[in-house]
Amino acid sequence: MAAVDLKARGLLAFREYLRDYVKSERFISLLTETEKLKAALSTVQYCLLIEGRRTLRKNAIGIHVRKYESEKDYSAEVEETFAKFRQGAVKDYKIKFSTGVEMNHVEAGILDLVAKLYPDIFVSLDHYCTINSNYLNETIGLFDREIQFYLAYLEHISLFRKAGLKFCYPQVSAACKEIYSHDGFDMALAYKLLTEDSSVVCNDFYLKGQERIFVVSGPNQGGKTTFARTFGQLHYLSAIGCPVPGREAKLFLADRLFTHFEREEKIQNLNGKLQDDLLRIRAILNNATPNSLVIMNEIFTSTTLQDAVFLSKQIIGKITELDLLCVCVTFLDELASLNEKTVSLVSTVVLENPALRTYKIIRRQADGLSYALSVAEKYGLTYNCLKERIKS
């Protein structure tokens, strides 16, 4: 660790601790003894002769043990004999054996005999074990456990970085709700796409001034839910101190993060789906403070359009009152321009071929027609086109 330029307070303190520890008498002697023994053990080479037809004792198979005397590798000879038939790559028939350190009694028994072949080495090994039975320092043991979290996260995001995706340390504020992210993405989906060798589409978002609520609408399968997940992941990951997906980000440190995603209807709770939805949302709003964050995905899908608009307006109203940061994925265009706190985002399609999605979510007024219009345009059937074609 001495060679690394550390900045984190936790790591600096731990380095200081290690510096003292490695200078201690106890550690130095442990180290030298260990090295010496390891070197000695690596010189041990032995041969086993497992008896065939003839056995030394009746009712038993003997395994004779002695030192290795540079006998030839038989598999190499076999390979050489058949080398003339070599044609190209073939299957590997090698069996993977368990690599655990536990031994069965035969292995242990053989090891005892090997120890007899090399008495000096094994006597010093015995001695070493007796005096060093409590070698593990408590602080170092703890470090070993805790650092795993960071290593695991870094290892995971290196997969994405290899594919050219960016990660950044976000600016985090518990006071300012003006947030932004550039080139963010959904890590769960990106992982799946990378394993399938598909490309990942990144998205931007920002909130300025009074803006608090993203209302995401647009064609299905266009990346709306992915956007909601991205928004949630970014805030969650920043809150636990991790670098977040994206080139650059400024995020809000929320006291709590609430999600409302559509659920299967459950027979147990005996309520209709709509009532279930409302109960869940009430629980969220009751627990939320002005510093919370709410993500709602396709709420109120199991009622009439008019009801859904009414109910959603009520909920958005409450969210607005609480001044919550919120993402609301919906098919209701009416919500997009409800008040000065809402920002309308839409998922987009390729104009020439409306069946193709771009998976880009952009700030645009929701007109409910972006998809239908472009299909109609392609066939010259939009209102304007049709009026042009039909001459009076």
Next chain:
Amino acid sequence: MKAFLMYKDRDFDLGRQLPWNEQALTQDLELNTLFQAMGLGDKLILEVVSKAVLSSLTDLSEIFYRQDILKDCLKNPEVIRDIYALVGEAIKNEKKNYLSIFSRYSTAIVHRSLDVLGMFMNMLKKLRRIADEHADEFEAEGFQTFFSMLKQELTEEYFTAVEDHLKEMEFRDGILISAELGQGNKGTNYILRKGQGKRQSFVEWLERIFANKLAGYTYFIYDRDESGLRALSDLKDRGLNLVANALAQSADHILSFFTMLQTELAFYIGCLNLQEQLAQKGEPVCFPVPVSADQRCHVFQGLYDVCLALTLDRKTVGNTLDAENIDLVIITGANQGGKSTFLRSIGLAQLMMQCGMFVPAEMFSANVCEGIFTHYKREEDTAMNSGKLDEELSRMNAIADKITANSLLLFNESFAATNEREGAEIARQITCALVERAIKVYSVTHLYEFAHGLYLQGKENALFLRAEREPDGARTFKLKEGEPLQTSFGGDLYNRVFETENFAMN
């Protein structure tokens, strides 16, 4: 050891990428009829001949290499069929002795490999015997190399050495394994060992142990110690892991030698099958004389459509052509007069020549082509997403993406999906561009304006053929040189179809 019967210096790759237009070629030239006749129900032959015919050679020496081998096969069909059967038996036996669930145990792998290797050695001995008996009857370079390789590699001494190894691997005297200490002092890096010299040192060691002359250390596992016996077989599995791998891979390598030999022979067996069927019908075949791709040559006598010959009971009508320095052949004339058949025979002969086969003709010589393409009129597109001319042009677009100089392109009634004037203009523009880009074009067409327009230009590198029609409307199915005519005699066909009705009305 390599068979090298398809190429002088490399294997025939069954997994090869076929030309992108293989489907069109297969459909347009009725190649499946040819392949079925060659395969005669043998799936491997079917696969091999379809790959071989569709992946044309352009190197003349490679074509001659195969022609020579095929000539030997035609001279000695029984020997070739014997070798093919022998190789097939070896492969079938190997498949029967499969590994199943025991493949997780090295000892099982060793046993299985010993069985298979023993069987393979017997088959190789038989192969060697055939080589000894018949090698003299083969003249082709490919066969001479093949047989002398067998004689050189598969000697008595070699067979003895292998048999010694196989016997040794039964481990009657025990198994000698070396090991080192790994993590936790657990034994690791187990390697099967063999003593040096003829008298193996471990046998000596054993004898000293049994004679009580050596104070060694011995661990005993008694019969009733079941977990101990399990641990022992685990230890054996570890010790035999590498050698089991070496044995199994060796068996696989010999298997792939047999498989490659079977694959390459399958091509020639397919040719034998075809030749025998054509001979029965009294149809001639000849070995073609290919010339280099930059020349323009199409000289043949009695060229017939091999696929038609295979399906007809009577003899086919052969065509004769003497086209030197010709880039463009326009074929017009009577409906059902043999135009499509002629065009197909051109394509088939080209493919057969360029894979080293004989061709269905009395005499045949042509330049090889860098690529062989077909553009035929198709049934209406069922997907409904493109109009017919749109579809034809999009196929032409795909061909244009791939075609290079010195290729051959066969058009059959292309660009007729619109009115004659537009169709002719499209055909003219495309055809002229192709010919100027050194592509050899055969075009069957009813577009009079197109054909006649080119005729009037009187270019020396263009040839005009016409399907013949007797004055009474009968067809000879022979093509003759001639000026394109304004009618394709569809009336004849109409009359024949409606003859009965007309007659009744009269």
